Amino acid sequence: MDANAKASRAMGAVLTVLALGALGWGLSRAGAEGLAFALFAFLTVGGALLCVWEPSVVRSAFCLLATFSGTAGLFLLLGADFLAMAQILIYVGGILALLLFGVMLSPPDMRERKLSRVVAGIVLVGAGFAFVAAKVAATVKWAQVDVLPPTETDGAEKIGVGFLAPDQYVVAFELAAVVLTVALVAAVYIARRKRTDLEPEVS
């Protein structure tokens, strides 16, 4: 068994332990809601971890699918149903499909990933993350909310009204529309082939 296979087997073991630990912790902390939270959190973080880890670009892009879906689940748990829908529609349906088109450009270079680099990066950033998390847990006092306000059933309607009401976000909404139009037209203009590329060469 070579080093790569060993490493991926170790990664699978780490992910399994992480998933079981997260699910157990969530179940013991907050019952069914905790279980759902642990599942979505594991999808989010585990997908990102695998995306960094995988040698092939296509697999990394599909691992990002788990991350985006997990984020949509977290939005649902937070009562933002419109955002969860938009997340799935735009990220999973749009950006991921766009990324997969980009993947077609990339030659299948299996030696691009250096295992030592990836492991060193994860360990280094993980150590920094743990340090900051310990500091935050020791010093920051989170505001205690005993009873959360109930989640709304008209969240999407509220966002729609917020977009169009003159005293709320209508200017930002119109600006976003202009930015989106300009960016997409510009992207098409940049990406198109020049006419000279298409004509056959005269020899």
Add this chain to the structure above:
Amino acid sequence: MALGAYVAVSAALFALGIVCIIVRRNVLYVLMGIEMILNAANINFVAFSRFNGNSLDGRMFAVFVIILAAAEAAVALAIILNVFYLFHSVKPSEADFLRE
């Protein structure tokens, strides 16, 4: 779930996005890392707005972040296409016209 749990998930996602940008030698991974970082910011926005009396502001911010992420992905892919035509490679270290 407590607010701290959501913030912890978001921080982990952000850190992994940074790793994704730094460690891999491919422009597409840079793009994926940026998407992860924007997602982490979105989780924070929504979580804080939920624990701040269900206010609308955080969710609005998240919607605008998603809109700009879509525009950014389209433009970045167009740039990657052009870089590939010019250099026949998607490695960021090989695009070095301006070095001389």
